[in-house]
Amino acid sequence: MYILNTWYVAAWTTEVSREPIRRVICEIPVVLYRKRDGGAVALEDRCAHRAYPLSPGRVVDDSIECGYHGFTFDCEGTCVRVPAQDSIPERARVRSFPVVEKDGWIWIWTGDRDLADVGMVPDTHWMNDPAWATVTHSFHFKCRADLIHDNLLDLTHESFIHTSTVGDDYIYKHGVTVEVDGQVVSVDRLMPSVAAPPLYASTMSTEGLYDRFHCTEFHIPSFHVLHSGITGEGRPREEGFLIKVLNGITPIDAENTWYYYAFARNFGVDQQWATDELIEGLKTVLQEDADALEWQEIGLRGRPASEHDVLIAQDVGVAKARRISAQRLAAEQEARVSEVKQAVR
Ligand code: FES
Numbered sequence: 001m002y003i004l005n006t007w008y009v010a011a012w013t014t015e016v017s018r019e020p021i022r023r024v025i026c027e028i029p030v031v032l033y034r035k036r037d038g039g040a041v042a043l044e045d046r047c048a049h050r051a052y053p054l055s056p057g058r059v060v061d062d063s064i065e066c067g068y069h070g071f072t073f074d075c076e077g078t079c080v081r082v083p084a085q086d087s088i089p090e091r092a093r094v095r096s097f098p099v100v101e102k103d104g105w106i107w108i109w110t111g112d113r114d115l116a117d118v119g120m121v122p123d124t125h126w127m128n129d130p131a132w133a134t135v136t137h138s139f140h141f142k143c144r145a146d147l148i149h150d151n152l153l154d155l156t157h158e159s160f161i162h163t164s165t166v167g168d169d170y171i172y173k174h175g176v177t178v179e180v181d182g183q184v185v186s187v188d189r190l191m192p193s194v195a196a197p198p199l200y201a202s203t204m205s206t207e208g209l210y211d212r213f214h215c216t217e218f219h220i221p222s223f224h225v226l227h228s229g230i231t232g233e234g235r236p237r238e239e240g241f242l243i244k245v246l247n248g249i250t251p252i253d254a255e256n257t258w259y260y261y262a263f264a265r266n267f268g269v270d271q272q273w274a275t276d277e278l279i280e281g282l283k284t285v286l287q288e289d290a291d292a293l294e295w296q297e298i299g300l301r302g303r304p305a306s307e308h309d310v311l312i313a314q315d316v317g318v319a320k321a322r323r324i325s326a327q328r329l330a331a332e333q334e335a336r337v338s339e340v341k342q343a344v345r
């Protein structure tokens with residue numbers, strides 16, 4: 001059901017401390033905490049003894065002690081203490097996950113740990129660059145992750161659900177250019193000679209007409225970079241007011257998703273009023289998406305299996321991304337089945 005051989009955002013770095021926290025990622029319960037040297041640890045949040053979650057327990061040195069009967073697991077998931085006896089059963093261990101901390105994000109590898117490649121963690125360097133200012137939000141979306149991917153790949157919805165913020169009536173009138181590069185699907189839209197979107201116009205201190213653009217780059221299956229902005233009519237994009245919207249999409253289960261959102265801009269970087277305005281405005285944008293996708297999830301749940309989406313030309317990116325995701329999921333599942341078959345032989 002989920003692509004697991006990938007990096008998902010597990011939390012913001014600021015959320016993980018010596019106090020353990022719980023996340024459910026692709027239906028896997030995970031506890032996150034920090035070691036004494038500050039390194040982040042991710043273990044399955046289910047004690048090997050009798051399945052009590054470890055997250056209500058306490059961190060002792062670099063280990064975590066279960067709050068029920070005190071079994072203690074080190075940061076590799078090996079049980080190092082059973083208070084009621086001297087010997088430690090061999091099977092007393094919990095799964096540990098590779099984690100990477102970078103630019104304010106904590107990434108977790110949910111699949112086969114031998115395949116975890118740090119080089120595959122998406123580029124988010126704008127978060128760490130003083131030439132850019134960043135606003136972040138995280139939301140619990142009550143919908144499956146696929147609906148968020150579709151939503152980001154088809155931004156014509158901005159004309160309808162974001163009318164007071166980033167929307168404008170002209171968006172759906174402009175076609176898209178779609179490109180596929182391995183596991184990355186890009187959907188690019190240029191909107192020449194238009195006004196800046198209402199939410200950014202005051203932050204950018206702009207008036208008049210510009211070329212607006214947005215290009216969603218979906219790094220299947222868990223991350224989107226939206227390269228967006230406005231530039232002078234006919235001018236190169238790099239000269240303009242630039243925005244990088246970074247979207248970490250982490251499934252919780254079949255009907256719930258964590259949404260980690262960062263909005264980096266290269267204009268008004270030192271203007272606190274602009275940051276404050278964007279914090280509020282972007283919260284509204286995300287809530288508009290959350291409400292719409294919750295409704296869509298309700299619609300899908302009631303839809304007979306015989307009915308399917310009616311995709312249009314604007315959905316080319318959606319269709320391509322769905323195909324690649326399905327192929328990747330099938331390949332992972334096939335590999336898992338043959339592993340199991342080999343193990344029972
Ligand atoms: S359930 Fe964790 S120690 Fe008993």
Ligand SMILES: [Fe+2]
Nearest residue numbers: 157158162289
């Ligand atoms: Fe949206």
